[in-house]
Amino acid sequence: DAGITQSPRYKITETGRQVTLMCHQTWSHSYMFWYRQDLGHGLRLIYYSAAADITDKGEVPDGYVVSRSKTENFPLTLESATRSQTSVYFCASSKSGSVYEQYFGPGTRLTVT
Amino acid sequence: AQKVTQAQTEISVVEKEDVTLDCVYETRDTTYYLFWYKQPPSGELVFLIRRNSFDEQNEISGRYSWNFQKSTSSFNFTITASQVVDSAVYFCALRTLSGGTSYGKLTFGQGTILTVHP
Numbered sequence: 001d002a003g004i005t006q007s008p009r010y011k012i013t014e015t016g017r018q019v020t021l022m023c024h025q026t027w028s029h030s031y032m033f034w035y036r037q038d039l040g041h042g043l044r045l046i047y048y049s050a051a052a053d054i055t056d057k058g059e060v061p062d063g064y065v066v067s068r069s070k071t072e073n074f075p076l077t078l079e080s081a082t083r084s085q086t087s088v089y090f091c092a093s094s095k096s097g098s099v100y101e102q103y104f105g106p107g108t109r110l111t112v113t
Numbered sequence: 114a115q116k117v118t119q120a121q122t123e124i125s126v127v128e129k130e131d132v133t134l135d136c137v138y139e140t141r142d143t144t145y146y147l148f149w150y151k152q153p154p155s156g157e158l159v160f161l162i163r164r165n166s167f168d169e170q171n172e173i174s175g176r177y178s179w180n181f182q183k184s185t186s187s188f189n190f191t192i193t194a195s196q197v198v199d200s201a202v203y204f205c206a207l208r209t210l211s212g213g214t215s216y217g218k219l220t221f222g223q224g225t226i227l228t229v230h231p
Contacts, residue, residue, distance in 0.1 A: 042222070050215050050216065056215070088156070090158060099165060100163075102160070105157075107158075
């Protein structure tokens with residue numbers, strides 16, 4: 001049971017480049033989320049998705065794009081990476097329903113030079 | 114507005130000591146959910162427990178126990194007989210069903226860094 005996976009685990013890219021972070025879950029959870037974790041800011045929600053083809057902005061969506069054509073995948077794209085987007089990115093998923101907790105992937109450490 | 118405060122930024126203990134991590138939350142919602150997550154040095158976030166606002170029963174799971182008190186808006190986490198493997202960052206989180214999204218809103222505290230020395 002793979003659960004929720006992210007790729008790549010580590011990425012170094014240059015300012016201005018487009019980069020896509022992948023997230024895949026095997027639980028068929030309805031909800032999926034992208035967070036970034038930064039010192040001093042904790043975990044902040046970037047985007048989330050309630051189901052395939054349904055996405056919505058979180059707290060810090062600027063500079064990011066998401067899509068969800070299949071329930072199990074939720075890629076996050078940085079259209080033109082900036083140094084301020086250097087962070088650790090976590091994908092998470094959750095069953096539908098208010099009571100359920102989120103389960104997190106292992107994270108992707110992204111460095112923008 | 115909702116808020117989660119983990120006032121203890123860092124705690125250092127010696128193995129076998131008991132340690133309590135504090136979590137205080139603020140919300141105007143009457144229905145909400147509280148969570149604890151563990152982030153070990155390897156970096157992943159591990160779900161530990163969920164508690165809803167209508168269930169104030171304390172819970173014990175092995176060396177872990179949780180004390181939920183609505184009267185003080187607290188959801189504290191105690192590790193009994195701590196071990197080196199307990200060294201991690203621990204996050205308390207609050208989910209409410211308001212917040213303008215279909216998911217509601219999940220707010221994390223800033224985390225408490227726990228170091229257990231051998």
